[in-house]
Amino acid sequence: MNPGLDQLNFDELVRRVRACTICAESLDHEPRPVIQLSESSRILVVGQAPGRRVHETGLPFNDPSGDRLRDWMGVTRDTFYDEQLLAILPMGFCYPGTGKSGDLPPRPECAPAWRQLLLDRLTNIELTLVIGQYAQAWHLEAPSSTVTENVKRWQEFWPTVVPLPHPSPRNNRWLRNNPWFESEVVPALRTEIQRLLGAAVC
Template sequence: MTELYSSLSFDELVTRVRRCTLCAEHLPLGPRPVIQLSESSRILVVGQAPGRRVHETGLPFNDPSGDRLRDWMGVSRDVFYDESKLAILPMGFCYPGTGKSGDLPPRPECAPAWREALLARLKHIELTLVIGQYAHAWHLSDPKKSVTDNVKDWRKDWPKVLPLPHPSPRNNMWLRRNPWFEQDVIPELQLRVREILRP
């Protein structure tokens, strides 16, 4: 796919992504790709797929999960939504709908269609934050079977890539059971973010 879009300018490629209707028949609220990126982005945030509130506002991580993620990173909303600093490319760009135990997985058509072409344009990324099992499977050099195992092995691809659990309030129990994550990993993450973003 990268070669297919190589003749397009960055802005043309992003415009095509924002107009994508590849999964339209499977999306309960219709297509609305929610992404954020610039050719100068320094940090890449890779989530699962937008939730309903993000779909409605068109702003990635505009929910309690985003509040916690910003706390973990030690950044303000202004910094987080500055595309010259942060790119946000979930594994699925559109809200996939809700199942019995939360939002459905990212649509499988999305990543093969667009991911490599977009990542090839992000040449200044110094840190990639990968959130949840689908992001882990795509972005980690040797993903383990569980999110917990990947996060425990966080130094493997550090300081270029950091696996994270999902910051959703649904994960409060995981955080209580794994206090080492916020004690050991979060301070290192905040230090790395400061190093990358300082003027």
């Protein structure tokens, strides 16, 4: 953590994050941190890292994964992209590139440099959605060794934190093998989000 950054006002801190290039030497493309947040945000979505399409558009979850996530949440695109309501802070802010079996893991530089500084400013968050193993390792108290086990334990963290599987189409098999997720967790999640955001989700 860089000294003095905790003294910056919120807008300047966010500007610094969006201009960050600490992972530049490890990427084969220009860094482009993709985040969404406001001091008034009430829901925090924590993913892994932006994919290629998000990197190109600069809009978080602007892909089929985002479509499924919004469906799970029961919110419109307008609500999802309203930073006054919803913050989005992936574990890695920049697209990490692609490996042999899909996107690479989030870059490790992001979290120690920026994460706690930003989380400390989000004092109105009432619900945090943690998607995938890297997000769950950071945000869950005593996380299990697998995403599946974490999601099965969702009621232990309820109602302030909800562990989720990744909404990627690549996870269709997991959803077929775990039908309890969409029959038990998703309805409860939608109800809680409706309670928090009220008419804004309509």
